[in-house]
Amino acid sequence: xxxxxxxxxxxxxxxxxxxxxxxxxxxxxxxxxxxxxxxxxxxxxxxxxxxxxxxxxxxxxxxxxxxxxxxxxxxxxxxxxxxxxxxxxxxxxxxxxxxxxxxxxxxxxxxxxxxxxxxxxxxxxxxxxxxxxxxxxxxxxxxxxxxxxxxxxxxxxxxxxxxxxxxxxxxxxxxxxxxxxxxxxxxxxxxxxxxxxxxxxxxxxxxxxxxxxxxxxxxxxxxxxxxxxxxxxxxxxxxxxxxxxxxxxxxxxxxxxxxxxxxxxxxxxxxxxxxxxxxxxxxxxxxxxxxxxxxxxxxxxxxxxxxxxxxxxxxxxxxxxxxxxxxxxxxxxxxxxxxxxxxxxxxxxxxxxxxxxxxxxxxxxxxxxxxxxxxxxxxxxxxxxxxxxxxxxxxxxxxxxxxx
Numbered sequence: 001x002x003x004x005x006x007x008x009x010x011x012x013x014x015x016x017x018x019x020x021x022x023x024x025x026x027x028x029x030x031x032x033x034x035x036x037x038x039x040x041x042x043x044x045x046x047x048x049x050x051x052x053x054x055x056x057x058x059x060x061x062x063x064x065x066x067x068x069x070x071x072x073x074x075x076x077x078x079x080x081x082x083x084x085x086x087x088x089x090x091x092x093x094x095x096x097x098x099x100x101x102x103x104x105x106x107x108x109x110x111x112x113x114x115x116x117x118x119x120x121x122x123x124x125x126x127x128x129x130x131x132x133x134x135x136x137x138x139x140x141x142x143x144x145x146x147x148x149x150x151x152x153x154x155x156x157x158x159x160x161x162x163x164x165x166x167x168x169x170x171x172x173x174x175x176x177x178x179x180x181x182x183x184x185x186x187x188x189x190x191x192x193x194x195x196x197x198x199x200x201x202x203x204x205x206x207x208x209x210x211x212x213x214x215x216x217x218x219x220x221x222x223x224x225x226x227x228x229x230x231x232x233x234x235x236x237x238x239x240x241x242x243x244x245x246x247x248x249x250x251x252x253x254x255x256x257x258x259x260x261x262x263x264x265x266x267x268x269x270x271x272x273x274x275x276x277x278x279x280x281x282x283x284x285x286x287x288x289x290x291x292x293x294x295x296x297x298x299x300x301x302x303x304x305x306x307x308x309x310x311x312x313x314x315x316x317x318x319x320x321x322x323x324x325x326x327x328x329x330x331x332x333x334x335x336x337x338x339x340x341x342x343x344x345x346x347x348x349x350x351x352x353x354x355x356x357x358x359x360x361x362x363x364x365x366x367x368x369x370x371x372x373x374x375x376x377x378x379x380x381x382x383x384x385x386x387x388x389x390x391x392x393x394x395x396x397x398x399x400x401x402x403x404x
Contacts, residue, residue: 250286
């Protein structure tokens with residue numbers, strides 16, 4: 001069955017990559033189908049729904065169940081050509097009738113106000129619950145309160161819209177309970193950001209547009225923002241590492257564990273932007289030279305496919321420190337940053353080269369932040385250890401140690 005996304009794709013690295021749809025879309029489609037089964041008493045062969053992005057999809061319900069208590073079915077997640085761990089997962093919805101008061105009370109138990117979710121004065125009150133494979137929020141700072149199922153606001157709104165439309169079609173104005181589940185979600189969640197975010201027991205039901213765009217950077221940036229928002233609940237200074245090198249370096253050299261740092265991957269600039277938007281007071285990066293030497297050249301996405309001027313930047317710093325032309329060319333011919341650093345060390349211009357590099361990193365980070373927060377970096381090498389610190393790094397470390 002065609003789902004409506006057949007002609008939706010992007011071209012990336014000379015490849016045609018197709019779009020998919022989110023777990024939120026799956027939950028809303030499954031809920032619509034289950035509600036229709038409940039009222040009609042018959043299985044549903046296809047679901048039609050329009051997602052927030054404005055696209056209309058046609059999805060096939062699976063594993064239909066109709067019993068004396070309610071009705072349920074599942075929609076299989078299709079992530080398109082995006083490397084999504086939930087691709088192929090069955091997202092289930094089970095619906096049953098209940099009293100309006102019961103539905104409203106259950107929603108308030110999670111800190112969700114019925115009027116916020118249902119957005120109408122009359123009609124059914126739709127209560128949404130998390131079943132097996134859906135995570136539970138255990139730490140503050142996320143979109144949902146502690147104790148609530150990890151079902152984000154937009155998917156909840158989509159579910160309510162679809163179920164409410166079916167209720168209106170059949171003239172029903174009582175309460176409805178919708179339980180979303182994802183068998184196998186607990187195991188899958190181990191491969192997501194959820195454990196770092198304090199979401200336990202399963203996956204999150206996500207999506208803001210209803211559509212998965214292949215190789216979407218926005219999904220990663222959203223995860224970074226969520227982690228930053230959570231960690232900033234009780235503090236205004238955050239620690240950031242781009243990846244595993246930084247996390248490992250923290251363990252042996254600073255009084256912080258890897259779980260205390262936000263992982264920003266290659267998105268240095270966007271992490272700084274998020275910190276400004278969250279009105280943080282300070283941000284300290286602990287980063288490997290291989291990524292952060294690029295920041296000294298104003299490269300704020302450090303992925304090699306976007307830019308790689310590591311050796312050019314190192315050579316420029318060394319030339320400014322007085323290295324000769326032949327040695328500079330040797331840096332340019334180096335394959336790794338550590339190899340370039342070896343040349344600088346042997347040339348006797350180490351201290352001044354590192355000082356220049358740190359000043360450039362500091363300048364570029366502050367320019368990205370428009371000087372709206374205190375920002376710093378500790379830069380290290382796996383071969384040479386700590387290379388240097390920007391001017392505000394020590395002050396930021398002190399504030400982080402104080403839990404500010």
